[in-house]
Amino acid sequence: MPLDDPSSDRDLVGRAPHDPEAFAVLYRRYVHRVRAFAVRRCGNTTVADDITAIVFERAWRNLPGLEVPDQGVGPWLFRIASNELASHFRKTARGRRAQERIESTPLPRVPDPADITVDRSDHAAVRKALNRLNPRHQEVISLRYLAGLSPQETAEIMGITPSVVAAVLHRALNALQQVINRQRVDGHNGPQYE
Numbered sequence: 001m002p003l004d005d006p007s008s009d010r011d012l013v014g015r016a017p018h019d020p021e022a023f024a025v026l027y028r029r030y031v032h033r034v035r036a037f038a039v040r041r042c043g044n045t046t047v048a049d050d051i052t053a054i055v056f057e058r059a060w061r062n063l064p065g066l067e068v069p070d071q072g073v074g075p076w077l078f079r080i081a082s083n084e085l086a087s088h089f090r091k092t093a094r095g096r097r098a099q100e101r102i103e104s105t106p107l108p109r110v111p112d113p114a115d116i117t118v119d120r121s122d123h124a125a126v127r128k129a130l131n132r133l134n135p136r137h138q139e140v141i142s143l144r145y146l147a148g149l150s151p152q153e154t155a156e157i158m159g160i161t162p163s164v165v166a167a168v169l170h171r172a173l174n175a176l177q178q179v180i181n182r183q184r185v186d187g188h189n190g191p192q193y194e
Contacts, residue, residue, distance in 0.1 A: 009072035016063050023063070027056055030077050037078060037147040041085050043127065051088065055080045071153060078147055079157040082139055089131075129179035137172035144169060 009029075015022035034055050038048035058080050059073070069075070130138060136158075143154040144165075151162040158165065 010068040013063050013066055013068050013073060023060060026073060030074055034077050034081050038081055038085060040146040041142050047088060051081060051084045054084050075153045075156040078143065078149060082143065082157060086135060125180055125183055129176050129183060132179050133172060133175055136168060137175055140165060140168045140172050141176065
């Protein structure tokens with residue numbers, strides 16, 4: 001069975017509760033993408049490793065009875081990761097040390113229209129601005145651009161339609177640009193959420 005064939009996820013999920021090798025195939029198929037998403041979102045490899053471990057532990061516990069969509073279990077795993085990251089940020093209350101680690105991690109280059117924002121901004125300012133957006137805007141930007149998910153996958157994870165993803169993403173990118181511009185002009189931190 002090819003390692004990158006999400007259409008086989010349904011079969012693997014069905015076998016995994018009784019066949020550890022089936023879960024191992026799912027793990028190998030998605031672990032690097034889930035970890036990369038977590039690293040890009042939090043900027044800390046140790047935290048990303050912890051989040052990744054939690055994602056797959058929760059996935060293992062919740063496999064029985066899981067309805068696997070045609071896209072495979074990837075969107076479901078990213079939803080778990082997104083929720084765990086949100087929980088992590090709530091627990092740490094975006095403390096100063098976490099903020100410094102995030103700001104020191106370079107933002108990945110993703111060929112996309114949102115690159116206009118990144119091209120005009122310093123990466124640390126973008127990370128700082130991203131953390132000032134409301135959680136829904138953080139999530140849509142993170143899923144689309146940091147995790148590299150399609151609009152359909154992003155919609156599935158967020159529980160909304162692709163057209164709503166487009167609208168929320170548009171507002172989120174505008175809010176991100178406003179925060180970046182305000183940071184440049186005012187040189188102050190501004191409000192917690194935009």
